Amino acid sequence: MLLLTCPHCGIDADETELAPGGEAHLTRHGPGATDDDFESYLFLRDNPRGVHLERWRHANGCGKWFIAARCTVSLEVFGTYPAQTARPPQHVLDAIEAKRPGATRKLPVMEGAR
Amino acid sequence: MRRYSAAAIVREAARHHEGWERAWASPEPKRKYDAIIVGGGGHGLATAYYLGRNFGLTNVAVLEKGWLGGGNTGRNTTIIRSNYLQDPSAAIYEKARALYETMSQDLNYNVMFSPRGVMMLAQTEHEVRGYRRTAHANALQGVDTEFVGPERVKELCPIINIEGPRYPVLGALWQARAGTARHDAVAWGYARACSAMGMDIIQKCEVTGVRSSNGQVMGVDTTRGPIDCDKLGIVVAGHSGALAEMAGFRLPIESVALQALVSEPIKPVMDVVVMANTVHGYMSQSDKGEMVIGGGADGYNNYTQRGSFHHIEETVRALIETFPIISRLKMLRHWGGIVDMTGDRSPIISKTPLGNCFINCGWGTGGFKAIPGSGWAMAELMARGGSPLASAFTLERFREGRFIDESVAAGVAH
Ligand SMILES: Cc1cc2nc3c(=O)[nH]c(=O)nc-3n(C[C@H](O)[C@H](O)[C@H](O)COP(=O)(O)OP(=O)(O)OC[C@H]3O[C@@H](n4cnc5c(N)ncnc54)[C@H](O)[C@@H]3O)c2cc1C
Ligand SMILES: [Zn+2]
Numbered sequence: 006m007l008l009l010t011c012p013h014c015g016i017d018a019d020e021t022e023l024a025p026g027g028e029a030h031l032t033r034h035g036p037g038a039t040d041d042d043f044e045s046y047l048f049l050r051d052n053p054r055g056v057h058l059e060r061w062r063h064a065n066g067c068g069k070w071f072i073a074a075r076c077t078v079s080l081e082v083f084g085t086y087p088a089q090t091a092r093p094p095q096h097v098l099d100a101i102e103a104k105r106p107g108a109t110r111k112l113p114v115m116e117g118a119r
Numbered sequence: 120m121r122r123y124s125a126a127a128i129v130r131e132a133a134r135h136h137e138g139w140e141r142a143w144a145s146p147e148p149k150r151k152y153d154a155i156i157v158g159g160g161g162h163g164l165a166t167a168y169y170l171g172r173n174f175g176l177t178n179v180a181v182l183e184k185g186w187l188g189g190g191n192t193g194r195n196t197t198i199i200r201s202n203y204l205q206d207p208s209a210a211i212y213e214k215a216r217a218l219y220e221t222m223s224q225d226l227n228y229n230v231m232f233s234p235r236g237v238m239m240l241a242q243t244e245h246e247v248r249g250y251r252r253t254a255h256a257n258a259l260q261g262v263d264t265e266f267v268g269p270e271r272v273k274e275l276c277p278i279i280n281i282e283g284p285r286y287p288v289l290g291a292l293w294q295a296r297a298g299t300a301r302h303d304a305v306a307w308g309y310a311r312a313c314s315a316m317g318m319d320i321i322q323k324c325e326v327t328g329v330r331s332s333n334g335q336v337m338g339v340d341t342t343r344g345p346i347d348c349d350k351l352g353i354v355v356a357g358h359s360g361a362l363a364e365m366a367g368f369r370l371p372i373e374s375v376a377l378q379a380l381v382s383e384p385i386k387p388v389m390d391v392v393v394m395a396n397t398v399h400g401y402m403s404q405s406d407k408g409e410m411v412i413g414g415g416a417d418g419y420n421n422y423t424q425r426g427s428f429h430h431i432e433e434t435v436r437a438l439i440e441t442f443p444i445i446s447r448l449k450m451l452r453h454w455g456g457i458v459d460m461t462g463d464r465s466p467i468i469s470k471t472p473l474g475n476c477f478i479n480c481g482w483g484t485g486g487f488k489a490i491p492g493s494g495w496a497m498a499e500l501m502a503r504g505g506s507p508l509a510s511a512f513t514l515e516r517f518r519e520g521r522f523i524d525e526s527v528a529a530g531v532a533h
Contacts, residue, residue, distance in 0.1 A: 006428060007419070021429050025418035027373065048371035048462040052360035054422050077420045079375075080482040 007075075012085045014067040026060030029051075029072045029088070029112040054078055056101055056108045060088060074101055120315035122227050142307060143314035148321050151347035152180045154501060155339060156354055157326045157362060160192040161302075161487065162479055163318075163354035164309035165494020166501070171316040172497070174502035179318045180348075181310075182341060184325035188306030191356050192487065194424075194456035196379050196413045198392055198403070199488040200237045200297035204253050204263045205523050206421025207511035208465060209260040214508060215492030219300060221395035228308030230300045231406070235390055238267075238275060240441075244399040245248060250292035264294045269329035271449060276391050278444045285440070286398055299392060299403060305490055327500075329366040335474035336366070351476045357422070357457030359480035368472045370480070371517045373461045376426035377416040377484050378505055380453035384408030398437035398445065402445075410445060415483055416458060426455040458483045463522035468496050468509035477501050478514070 007020040028050050034042040035103075051057075057077050062070050070088035073099050075081065080103065084097035093101075098109045109115060121127065121140055139219055152191025154170060156163045159181050170176040183189075199219055201212035216227075219232045241247040250266055256265040269281045272291045281288035310320045321343070328340035329351065336349035353362045357374040373375045374411055384407050394401035399415045417426050431453060461467060461481035466489070468479045479497045482489060492508065499506035 019417075020427060028420075040518045044371075045369075049369045050360075050371065050373050052370070052373050052420060054358075056362055057420050059419065077422045080421070080423060093501040 006081065007082075009061060009065060009073050009082060010085050011063040011069070012071050012087050013063065013069040016066055017064070018063060018066055022063065022065045024062045024064040026062055026070065029058040029060045030091075051113055056083070056105055056112065058093060058112060058114060061085075076105070120311065123229075142311040143320045145322065146319050148180060148182075148319065148324065148341070148343055151179040151338070153348070154350040154352065155179070155346060156181045156340065156352040157324065157347040158190070158353070158355040158358075159187045159306070159310070159320065160190045160356060161188070161305050161309070161490035162192075162356070162493050162497070163352070163399075164306055164313060165490050166352055166354055166479065166497040167318055167494075168309045168312045169208050169225060169494045169498035170319060170502060171313065173498055177316045177318055179313070180346070181313065181320050182326055182339070182346075183316065183320075183322045184322045184342075186322050187310050187320070188303050191456040191458060192306050192490075193303050194379065194454055195310070195487040195488055196401070196403070196411050197299040197302050197487060198394070198401070198485075199232070199300060200294050200392075201262050201488070202237075202239070202253060202257055202258050202292055202297070204293045204523055205465075205525060206260060207256065207523050208525055209262050211492045211496060211508045212489055213260070213262050213492075215296065215489045216494060217493035218495065219488075222300075222305070222308065225314045226308040228304060228311060229242045230308055231306040232298065232300040232405075234296050234298040235392065235403075236275065236293065236295045237392040237394065238272065238312055239292040240272070240288050240393065240397075241266075241290045241292070242283075242288060242395065244289070246397055247289050250290070252281065252455055253292055253347065262294075264292055267291050267293045275432070276389050276393055278388050278442050280441060280443050283440050286395075291368060297392070302487060305487075309494075326362065326365070329362070329473070329476070331367070331473055331476075332359065336476040337438075349475060352497060352501055353471075353476065353478045354480065354497070356480060356482065356486070359478065360458050363471075366471065366473045366476055370467070370478075370514075371452045372459050372467075372481055373420055374457050374459055375417045375419065376424065376455040377413075377458045378426040378431060378453065378455040379411065379413040380431060381405070381412065381449050382410040382445065382448040383451050385410070385448065393441075395437065395441050398441065400434040400437040400441070402438055402442065410448060411449065416460070422457055424455045424457055460484075462517055463524050464521035464526040466493070466512055467514055468493065468500060468506070468512040469514040470500070470504075471514065491498050
């Protein structure tokens with residue numbers, strides 16, 4: 006069972022307390038955006054075998070959204086941070102680099118928002 | 120290839136079964152093929168089979184990183200039905216169901232297709248209206264289904280508790296020609312038929328890169344060296360994202376775990392398949408007597424083939440309400456597969472941004488039933504550049520907003 010620490014209330018929540026929200030740091034395009042922009046926001050996903058930055062809501066807890074950095078192959082969690090963050094904080098990037106050298110460079114959010 | 124027959128069984132029985140041939144050859148990869156199919160699951164093997172059978176294209180290789188059917192094809196609960204709501208879905212799933220009826224004869228391989236009937240329970244007023252609508256749509260599509268009342272449900276499956284306190288059974292969408300088949304046999308039967316046509320079925324050969332030049336595919340890199348091809352078909356289900364990245368495009372797909380479990384074998388207690396989508400569980404009884412059980416998919420990306428235990432708990436809890444008789448059964452095995460979920464829960468059979476590279480994926484929780492129809496359409500697309508059965512299932516539909524929204528029709532794994 007997945008255990009994630011909610012960065013808002015500090016509780017170690019197991020996944021029955023949490024609602025998954027899919028890939029994080031997507032750019033939400035506004036009116037006048039192209040079809041390609043909308044497709045990329047609504048549907049296209051990185052779906053990596055490896056480090057994934059993803060949204061979760063502490064649904065049966067404080068109710069707030071946060072982002073988890075997690076490996077989809079080992080289910081290891083590298084850290085969590087509030088959803089209002091535009092870029093993963095340094096301690097999360099360091100935790101990823103310590104276990105997966107070079108992985109942070111490949112994160113879409115590091116190449117600039119999509 | 121020596122044919123399987125009653126006479127062959129007698130002949131072999133008389134000589135200690137020493138004369139059976141290997142079902143398919145395991146050759147070394149050649150340097151080049153007309154077409155390469157990546158992925159030795161049901162959909163990949165069916166694609167190869169119909170490339171040969173319908174289009175005479177036999178200089179074909181199927182490359183599988185593990186063993187045939189080791190992906191979702193050998194992990195699914197084998198429900199075959201075609202009672203979908205949207206016309207493009209009904210067309211391809213009904214084509215597949217019809218091909219299943221004659222598959223054992225066509226392949227000379229017993230796939231144990233058992234048209235025992237599939238019942239989708241309606242347990243809310245909303246579901247009653249939804250399934251009535253599907254039954255009407257199916258009538259127009261030429262798919263034989265009917266909406267039946269609770270008495271008929273009880274008659275077809277006496278072990279159901281139709282008076283559950285929270286979700287009483289109000290009726291069901293019944294497809295008498297739907298059923299189950301032996302999953303491994305489908306993969307093995309196609310592999311044997313492909314091998315007999317001279318195709319190369321190559322296991323333990325992982326594709327690690329896609330080579331292209333001027334926007335056209337040239338071949339693949341594999342753990343057994345580079346192999347050239349004129350056309351490439353990517354048919355790797357949960358791993359589609361990885362292959363798409365090698366080929367240089369993105370997909371509207373997320374990979375999540377879907378689990379199933381079987382009980383200890385018991386005497387025959389049900390001879391239909393029952394799906395209960397509101398409470399998220401479905402069940403059938405295998406020929407060995409095991410109760411085969413499945414439920415909902417996990418909600419987060421996962422490549423481990425292990426799912427979350429609480430989904431198992433929810434599924435079992437729901438099924439015990441529906442079938443009180445199973446409450447004392449012990450569960451024998453439980454496993455997971457990585458399913459490829461698209462935004463509209465419908466598959467993709469499509470050209471890709473890379474020339475002569477085609478993709479077949481996104482079958483998610485429900486593609487076993489589609490294997491022959493999907494292979495038929497994919498082969499036509501690869502051979503001719505287009506296929507009527509596949510034309511609605513393009514990658515572009517997500518950009519253009521032409522969804523084939525089936526999640527409304529079956530909000531559960533199947
Ligand atoms: C628990 C569970 C229950 C299900 N129940 C049902 C059901 O009742 N009815 C139904 O219709 N469907 C069901 N499904 C869905 C169904 O199993 C799938 O949709 C279907 O089997 C997909 O077949 P496939 O050939 O596309 O994929 P797979 O069988 O997964 O084949 C893909 C193959 O590609 C190979 N591969 C991946 N990457 C590479 C690479 N780089 N190089 C070479 N090979 C590679 C994999 O090893 C794999 O063998 C269920 C699925 C699961 C997991
Ligand atoms: Zn919290």
